[in-house]
Amino acid sequence: MKWKGRRQSDNVEDRRGMSGGGKAIVGGGLIGIVILLLNVFGGENAKMLTPMLEQINQGQTSTPTEQRELTPEEKEMGEFVSTVFADTEDIWTKIFEDNNLGTYEQPKMVLFTGSVETASGGASSASGPFYCPGDKKVYMDLAFFEELRTRFGAKGGDFAIAYVVAHEVGHHVQTILGTSGKVRQLQQSKSEAEANKLSVCLELQADFYGGLWAHYNQKYLEEGDIEEALSAAHAVGDDAIQSKMQGHVVPDSFTHGSSEQRMKWFMKGFKSGDIRLGDTFAEEL
Secondary structure, eight states: OOTSOOOOOOEEETTTOOOOOOOOOOBBBSOHHHHHHHHHHHHHHHHHHHHHHHHHHHHHOOOOOOOOOOHHHHHHHHHHHHHHHHHHHHHHHHHHTTTTOOOOOEEEEEOOOSSETTTTEEGGGOSSSSSEEEEEEEEEETTTHHHHHTTTTOOEEEEEEEHHHHHHHHHHHHHHTTTHHHHHHHHTOOOOHHHHHHHHHHHHHHHHHHHHHHHGGGGGGOHHHHOOOOOHHHHHHHHHHHHHSSSSSSSSSSOOOHHHHHHHHHHHHHHHHGGOOOOOOHOOO
16 A cells, blocks of 8 residues: 555554553454454353453553653554554545535544553453444554464455554444444344344444445555455454364354455445445345
8 A cells, every 4th residue: 555655644642662551351353352252152151251351351450651662663554554544534524525424523543552441441452453432442452463464364464454444443434323323222132143143234334334445545555455455354254263263163153244244345345435335234134
């Protein structure tokens, strides 16, 4: 992706190098390892894991320290995600204007290392990149992307990172449009399997929104960028993760969608450029 020398967002707070405090919470990440384990094992095993996770939560204490100097590579990574975030601001502002959706409220991004405090409580890097609707911020420990490549088989590359940023901003769009709130309310009256299906639709729509962003950002794309995004989408499919972690797939426990679904909806957004075609609930339920 062509990004050097371009505008960077003013809405990025860089807390990397600070070992801040906070309890590790379960929830919210694109591929949070804790959530991943619950999704993978499911059922009775999930019930067994939950008390263990709660004990880990309770054992975490706040021990903030001074911030260390970032390496040149870390600084460059921060500049890159700040540029991508600026692109999401510009593009979603235009999409909202063009579709009479009101004024786009820009989210903020927090870059952190290890652990971080959010409006929903403390989170650890094990949660992966996530969006917090309570404070309307995207939280990212950028070390996640090396694990995405080495552990989960994604190609890597800068546009894999851009895909994740765009996906999390997609959750912000769902929040301000009211979609997330409606889904959470519906889930309360559903069975676990039905609630999981609604969660899948929410995640696939965020993938669609990520593809939509890429559609309007094509002047900055380079050869291979879309392939990097698709590789990342494939790597974080529930079936791919479950196959790697436990050797078999349990579709009823899916919460983010299969690799095929995630790639399909990203490409639908990318090819169409039309926000009206992102009703994953109508097509996937």
